[in-house]
Amino acid sequence: MTTAEHPHAGDRVLTDAEIMELREKVKAFMAEHIYPNEPFFHANHPRQSAAGREKMKELQAMTKSLGMWAPHLPAAAGGMGIGFMPYVYMNEILGRSPYAPIAFGSQAPDSGNAEILWQFGSKELQEKYLKPLVAGEIWSCYSMTEPEVSGADPTGLRTTAVRDGDEWVINGHKWFTSQAEGATFAIVMCATELDQPPHRRFTQIVVPTDTPGFEIVRPVPVMGETEGSHCEIRYTNVRVPITNTLGEPGSGFRIAQKRLGPGRIHHCMRWLGQMQRAFELMCEYSLKREVFGSTLSEKQTVQNWIADSYVEIQAARALTLSAAKKIDQGDEARVEISAIKFFGAQVLHNVIDRAIQVHGALGVSGDTPLESMYRNARAARIYDGPDEVHRMVVSRRILQSFKAGNGWDFGLQ
Template sequence: MDFSISPELDQLRQRIRAFVAERILPLEDDSSSYDEHENINLDLLDSLRKEAKAEGLWCLQLPPEDGGLGVGVQGMAVCYEEMNRSIFGPVIFNSAAPDDGNMIVLSKLGTPAQKERWLKPIVDGDVRSAFVMTEPHPGGGSDPSMINTTAELNGDTYVVKGRKWFITGGAEATHFILIARTSADPRRGLSALMFHKDQPGWRIVRRIPIMGPEEHGGHCELEFDGLEIHKDNLLFEEGRGMRVTQTRLGPARLTHCMRWLGLAKRCVEIARDYASYREGFGVRLADRESIQLMLGDLAMRIETGRLLVMKAAWALDRGEKAQAEVSMAKIVVANVLHDAADRAIQINGARGYSKDTRLEWIYRYARQARLVDGADEVHKMVLNRHLNDKGDEFWSWPVQ
């Protein structure tokens, strides 16, 4: 495993870093930059997206034939970390969830006609999208086998009935990928279907209030009462909804980690800056051993997360599933993000708890990291399953 990067990728990384520093970070201190849900307001977002697109910093996760830069998963790890130095960053480069994962799965599994209809508008930045999977009890969450929403084929049309919730971006999305039950087959009972927001037969029940801040479009509860989807809008094959889900969620979990590393580093940056000049009892905070221990520990854990992310990215670029590698990265990075925000607030004292820094924003955002795309406990169960299957080979070295 060689994690060195090419000069070309490093130049792209530096261009993204400069764009974030010069065009995005200054906006975080202006209250007019925010919408009512504490994210970047849509008019400002639209303007910055045009700038990023004009500078060739757009959709780097997709292959060139689908409108991207084709940097690969390792390249994404390098660049996404830089994007999320700002809380506004990834969405400006069209690299934020849920669009990011939806574009990746449509690129990999969509037909040419489906890419033209469902993928291209997201790539162009004309529409937003959502992935519709999670259901309220007794439906499916981390366990997709429990999904109750049905899509019954009637002639050439699937008729959808059921309920979903915590659908990220639902209120702003135009294109949706829905996971629904098309048969009782325990292995091939789920399918992925695509629909447009203007189709009848479904509605947003509510935008679920959360600890916040929120992604654009929030986290919504949806009801389906006869939504009709033509079979041409079946993604991949009937009964292969789990394949679609795995194709999307594996890389999506890892891209979350890439972005979270950027936020964790931002927390350390804010903490180090304050500690460098703030004095108490005649001593700079930076000179106190307790502060040094906190920051040194975070530096080590962030680097551990970076290595786990890069190992998983390396495996995905080689065509491996990397399920265990992604789970390890997800657990470690989600926890270090939370702890980086918490300790940075502690170092900044009341200043960190206020809105004078971005730390309280990151802290509230960070708590979801240990839940989204599989709770820590679920990923630890996945790792235990791999350990039981492989035994001591769980810790094997790749052989060329």
């Protein structure tokens, strides 16, 4: 039994009652420590400000003492050891604030990097990088997307790693390498097996960011913000040991799929938290804001927005939980994951957009979290694969089933 096959082997199984209790603990922590500190972190980002880092360390110490640290990892890797589905339910709450995952030690891309280091990294890599990463002593980045080729078709990636004795020599150009500023290491997707079929050409390699030739060109502004540190990076004759390889050479896409499938579930659950928070703000504001002699809640248009938002959130939640359960049972759930990716992203946008409209000018100001949520919602339709690609995956796989004479039984999905 390998960790690659059973990353959560040995995790305890939580009962429904324990999951509900855990969710209540997370909600209480959010109310007491996360929401009140959001304005502070907005001015002092925990990755780019000494004051922000110090405050975040305080919150991280609290979640560690409460036994709620690193919920994405098994106990053997230093995490909570609660398994996949309880973490799914936690993410619905953590997603309500962009700072909550950092406080709980489960922020992207560190969480995904930790998972693949645990499943595919050597003991040496785990000792050197995984342990301090899980402890919250360092942070990392994931370097895959490139400006010269479409992110929708990663088989076209051009960054190469060539063997030279006991080293890889890496050359290439990446961007949208999130959290690169201040990161200790990057996991880099490189073309290494050029004589193989497209999906067997790529390898993931750990690159310390202090390696000569690793150059952060700039943080790429995203929807007017640079605080997310989505960096453009050049790799010029970057030399790292062959032992920095994750898994086997040529297994980069297989490893990426191990990361991206569950990762999209977690994204969608966090989007649900965002939707629900926007929904609450919309309902609460509509009940108190008066215009033309009555509250907004009494206007039919606003009532329709609330009803539509409720139905869409419930539908997105049901689809996401269904996909999560399939993943938990060992199914790749390709159709279900692609479906929730494009449907969830659209619902996220719709609900936040309506909430902003209800708030009027207040909604586009920095006095509510809605304007920041809206920017992130727009990006959600692009990252982890654009909506159009995920629609294509859904339709192609369903049509393949029909061509094979199997049809599509919704009752079995």
